[in-house]
Amino acid sequence: MTNFKAMKQAQRFVTAHAAVQNPFNLCRPLVRAQHYRDLRTGAFEEWSRADS
Secondary structure (H helix, E strand, O other): OOOOOOHHHHHHHHHHHHHHHHHHOOOHHHOOHHHHHHHHHHHHHHHHHHHO
16 A cells, blocks of 8 residues: 655645556456457557657
């Protein structure tokens, strides 16, 4: 578990984590395999554009 010394530090972490986690958080049991692969490919492409 991560301990934060200040609320502001925790908020920065949560904001950054949400921006990164959301595109990759796919409900796998609710989608077919090919659609899941397409969504993952799109998420990784989006991540690589954001990283550039």
